[in-house]
Amino acid sequence: MTTITSVETHDVRFPTSLSADGSDAMNKDGDYSAAYVVLRTDDPALSGFGFTFTIGRGNDLCTAAAAQRALPLIGRSVEEITGDLGGIYRELQSDSQLRWLGPDKGVIHLALAAVMNAVWDLAARVGGKPLWRLLTDMTPEQLVDAADLRYLSDALTRDDALGILRELEPTRAERIAELDRTGYPCYTTSAGWLGYSDDKLRRLCQEAVDAGYRHIKLKVGANRQDDFRRLAIAREVIGWDADLMIDANQVWDVPEAIDWVRSLAEFKPLWIEEPTSPDDVLGHAAVRRAVHPIGVASGEHGMNRVLFKQMFQAEALDFCQLDAARLGSVNEILAVYLLAKKFGVPVCPHAGGVGLCELVQHLSIFDYVAVSGSLEGRVTEFVDHLHEHFVEPCVVEDGAYRLPGAPGYSAEMFDSTLDEYAFPDGSYWAADRSLHSADQSRTSRVA
Amino acid sequence: MTTITSVETHDVRFPTSLSADGSDAMNKDGDYSAAYVVLRTDDPALSGFGFTFTIGRGNDLCTAAAAQRALPLIGRSVEEITGDLGGIYRELQSDSQLRWLGPDKGVIHLALAAVMNAVWDLAARVGGKPLWRLLTDMTPEQLVDAADLRYLSDALTRDDALGILRELEPTRAERIAELDRTGYPCYTTSAGWLGYSDDKLRRLCQEAVDAGYRHIKLKVGANRQDDFRRLAIAREVIGWDADLMIDANQVWDVPEAIDWVRSLAEFKPLWIEEPTSPDDVLGHAAVRRAVHPIGVASGEHGMNRVLFKQMFQAEALDFCQLDAARLGSVNEILAVYLLAKKFGVPVCPHAGGVGLCELVQHLSIFDYVAVSGSLEGRVTEFVDHLHEHFVEPCVVEDGAYRLPGAPGYSAEMFDSTLDEYAFPDGSYWAADRSLHSADQSRTSRVA
Numbered sequence: 001m002t003t004i005t006s007v008e009t010h011d012v013r014f015p016t017s018l019s020a021d022g023s024d025a026m027n028k029d030g031d032y033s034a035a036y037v038v039l040r041t042d043d044p045a046l047s048g049f050g051f052t053f054t055i056g057r058g059n060d061l062c063t064a065a066a067a068q069r070a071l072p073l074i075g076r077s078v079e080e081i082t083g084d085l086g087g088i089y090r091e092l093q094s095d096s097q098l099r100w101l102g103p104d105k106g107v108i109h110l111a112l113a114a115v116m117n118a119v120w121d122l123a124a125r126v127g128g129k130p131l132w133r134l135l136t137d138m139t140p141e142q143l144v145d146a147a148d149l150r151y152l153s154d155a156l157t158r159d160d161a162l163g164i165l166r167e168l169e170p171t172r173a174e175r176i177a178e179l180d181r182t183g184y185p186c187y188t189t190s191a192g193w194l195g196y197s198d199d200k201l202r203r204l205c206q207e208a209v210d211a212g213y214r215h216i217k218l219k220v221g222a223n224r225q226d227d228f229r230r231l232a233i234a235r236e237v238i239g240w241d242a243d244l245m246i247d248a249n250q251v252w253d254v255p256e257a258i259d260w261v262r263s264l265a266e267f268k269p270l271w272i273e274e275p276t277s278p279d280d281v282l283g284h285a286a287v288r289r290a291v292h293p294i295g296v297a298s299g300e301h302g303m304n305r306v307l308f309k310q311m312f313q314a315e316a317l318d319f320c321q322l323d324a325a326r327l328g329s330v331n332e333i334l335a336v337y338l339l340a341k342k343f344g345v346p347v348c349p350h351a352g353g354v355g356l357c358e359l360v361q362h363l364s365i366f367d368y369v370a371v372s373g374s375l376e377g378r379v380t381e382f383v384d385h386l387h388e389h390f391v392e393p394c395v396v397e398d399g400a401y402r403l404p405g406a407p408g409y410s411a412e413m414f415d416s417t418l419d420e421y422a423f424p425d426g427s428y429w430a431a432d433r434s435l436h437s438a439d440q441s442r443t444s445r446v447a
Numbered sequence: 448m449t450t451i452t453s454v455e456t457h458d459v460r461f462p463t464s465l466s467a468d469g470s471d472a473m474n475k476d477g478d479y480s481a482a483y484v485v486l487r488t489d490d491p492a493l494s495g496f497g498f499t500f501t502i503g504r505g506n507d508l509c510t511a512a513a514a515q516r517a518l519p520l521i522g523r524s525v526e527e528i529t530g531d532l533g534g535i536y537r538e539l540q541s542d543s544q545l546r547w548l549g550p551d552k553g554v555i556h557l558a559l560a561a562v563m564n565a566v567w568d569l570a571a572r573v574g575g576k577p578l579w580r581l582l583t584d585m586t587p588e589q590l591v592d593a594a595d596l597r598y599l600s601d602a603l604t605r606d607d608a609l610g611i612l613r614e615l616e617p618t619r620a621e622r623i624a625e626l627d628r629t630g631y632p633c634y635t636t637s638a639g640w641l642g643y644s645d646d647k648l649r650r651l652c653q654e655a656v657d658a659g660y661r662h663i664k665l666k667v668g669a670n671r672q673d674d675f676r677r678l679a680i681a682r683e684v685i686g687w688d689a690d691l692m693i694d695a696n697q698v699w700d701v702p703e704a705i706d707w708v709r710s711l712a713e714f715k716p717l718w719i720e721e722p723t724s725p726d727d728v729l730g731h732a733a734v735r736r737a738v739h740p741i742g743v744a745s746g747e748h749g750m751n752r753v754l755f756k757q758m759f760q761a762e763a764l765d766f767c768q769l770d771a772a773r774l775g776s777v778n779e780i781l782a783v784y785l786l787a788k789k790f791g792v793p794v795c796p797h798a799g800g801v802g803l804c805e806l807v808q809h810l811s812i813f814d815y816v817a818v819s820g821s822l823e824g825r826v827t828e829f830v831d832h833l834h835e836h837f838v839e840p841c842v843v844e845d846g847a848y849r850l851p852g853a854p855g856y857s858a859e860m861f862d863s864t865l866d867e868y869a870f871p872d873g874s875y876w877a878a879d880r881s882l883h884s885a886d887q888s889r890t891s892r893v894a
């Protein structure tokens with residue numbers, strides 16, 4: 001028997017605000033960060049790694065919450081935990097006192113994601129498989145047992161879920177073989193951050209086209225004339241056969257969203273992403289009706305499965321962009337994939353953040369192999385920075401994620417990264433912070 | 448000029464789980480807690496007091512988040528802050544890095560509530576008025592400037608809001624005089640906690656009737672036979688002229704909620720409260736359609752104004768139970784009251800928790816005087832415990848809140864309470880904790 005002996009948590013922050021990487025109309029100066037969790041066992045060769053993603057201040061709150069969420073794991077058998085991944089999820093999730101702080105949203109839910117991501121990573125490592133393989137080796141019953149279906153039965157019953165998974169089970173191997181040849185298609189956001197100059201935008205769009213991307217995403221919503229100029233540059237470089245997506249990062253009220261997006265219609269965007277509050281199911285539905293044929297995409301701030309259920313029920317989304325570090329790990333993500341399949345909405349996961357590409361590649365592969373069986377309308381985000389901090393970084397070639405082969409959920413960071421970017425005591429932050437990212441000095445450390 | 452010199456935060460927890468006070472089908476063993484904030488100024492006679500409410504573990508996270516949220520206040524002028532209560536709210540709320548952890552929900556939003564509650568308390572003290580009087584002395588323009596109307600314009604414009612407030616402005620004084628005579632009607636939940644025995648339930652129902660209450664609320668949803676027996680006892684004691692409300696605290700999926708509530712129809716409940724996930728706007732609407740004429744009530748976990756906007760748009764609620772420590776203080780609460788007025792839904796604030804009664808009395812008075820102008824269908828929760836920890840506790844007589852007279856938001860706790868119940872170092876918790884509430888030992892303190 002192997003035992004979980006301790007839980008390490010690390011507040012890791014990267015000074016991305018210095019280069020405007022990740023800048024958009026709502027988030028002008030994010031420092032990409034991870035509340036990083038390591039589950040240590042009494043086998044020195046076996047640990048589980050997971051994280052949630054934030055953009056700086058407050059990462060300490062998620063780290064502290066993760067330490068609290070993970071307490072029930074200490075001293076437990078790895079075989080017990082990884083043998084009932086639905087059971088341990090429900091145990092951690094249902095702590096009623098912590099639940100009060102959500103339920104299933106905000107800091108405590110981000111922390112649950114971090115911890116359960118580490119548990120799923122551990123389970124995949126115990127199995128000697130990458131996470132996508134662990135999932136595609138599970139039976140429909142095992143997957144449904146792991147999924148969080150609570151509050152969903154008016155839209156998706158357990159039998160519905162089993163039916164979806166059973167339909168594709170006999171042909172899973174064919175689709176794995178196909179993806180092994182082709183990879184899973186992705187698009188790039190690296191070109192279009194709002195803080196980049198026109199010259200940098202033009203150069204990055206050209207580089208993206210040259211690298212084989214057929215989809216390019218630009219941030220919009222801060223200034224309408226800027227949006228016109230930047231979209232014109234992008235179309236000039238990528239032409240009209242490639243797809244152009246736009247992302248407003250929640251800056252608009254519903255009427256303003258409708259007006260602004262319609263005014264950009266000449267650039268023929270495939271989708272408008274996050275046109276308004278991520279909580280506004282009915283608002284997204286109203287925008288979708290009004291801006292057709294431009295699609296509506298949302299989900300990176302989709303707080304939980306109940307939000308997504310309603311997005312589907314209200315026909316509010318053309319593209320579902322679930323987030324692997326905001327939903328309650330694979331348990332809740334399974335439920336959202338099953339809902340999306342039932343309602344016929346393609347899932348294109350969000351990955352603009354540190355380490356999210358590493359996670360979502362596994363999920364997209366699983367979706368194609370076991371749930372949706374389709375690549376139509378599906379393209380997963382890829383952002384090309386900070387991968388160098390991961391022991392098993394994702395590999396993208398010709399606009400597609402290659403199938404990861406190493407055991408686990410690809411979530412492990414290098415120890416040297418922790419040494420350098422741990423906040424506030426890592427070597428980077430302990431140096432004169434005024435030279436680096438001034439914003440983190442506004443963080444109040446918990447005493 | 449007076450300056451805010453420091454922000455104190457206190458993690459205060461009361462061992463209510465020992466007596467099953469506050470027990471319901473979802474929350475069996477809550478320890479009522481407050482993440483308590485004190486804004487100190489360079490005038491020793493002037494401080495601002497506020498808090499958010501939790502039920503135990505994780506209160507440390509809210510306390511730490513409040514300290515972070517409040518940092519921009521330090522060194523600022525009290526006159527500047529209290530002279531632009533909308534401006535300081537928007538400044539604190541829009542920290543984009545902290546916003547990522549919500550937005551406007553979970554721990555960071557509870558913390559915003561705690562801090563802004565202290566700011567509003569400070570403003571009322573500066574004015575030498577109770578909060579309800581501060582609000583009813585504000586012009587429609589001042590109130591709308593303070594309100595958080597972002598993301599609401601598809602349902603409530605600024606002009607709508609001004610129109611609502613202007614309509615009742617000339618007659619505010621009449622309604623203040625009326626409430627000064629009658630008080631604001633309330634109901635009691637003190638009788639019906641799920642962990643109480645039948646004998647205690649019967650005795651407390653009788654005491655409530657004797658004390659003048661015309662509305663009694665019982666917790667349901669753990670066991671259907673228990674619900675039948677307990678509701679029968681309650682009706683036997685209170686008769687059929689008084690109103691009986693039932694509260695399931697989110698335990699059901701939508702189909703189960705409909706089936707269970709219909710099976711209790713013979714007891715003629717006025718409302719079923721929190722029949723399912725608090726996030727499920729469309730689910731609440733479905734339950735409401737199915738259980739008519741039993742009303743649907745929800746809101747104590749209503750995370751923000753966008754959730755309430757949709758609840759109203761979807762015609763999901765008969766009673767809106769906003770929470771004074773979960774919404775972003777008066778700024779966001781103003782928006783919800785205005786929305787409720789526009790959509791014709793009565794607001795009956797949640798107050799089951801420590802200190803919530805002290806806060807919501809001010810809000811209910813303000814609503815009647817300046818927004819709704821009606822008491823029809825309106826009754827505010829009252830729970831009779833833990834008031835002894837407050838310097839200016841609410842006063843309830845004959846089933847009605849008396850108008851509070853002391854300056855502020857009634858949020859100040861006694862120093863002796865902080866000394867005794869601060870977690871984990873107050874005298875109560877520092878004593879042998881195994882004799883008290885074992886649950887808090889599962890808290891991991893942030894290092």
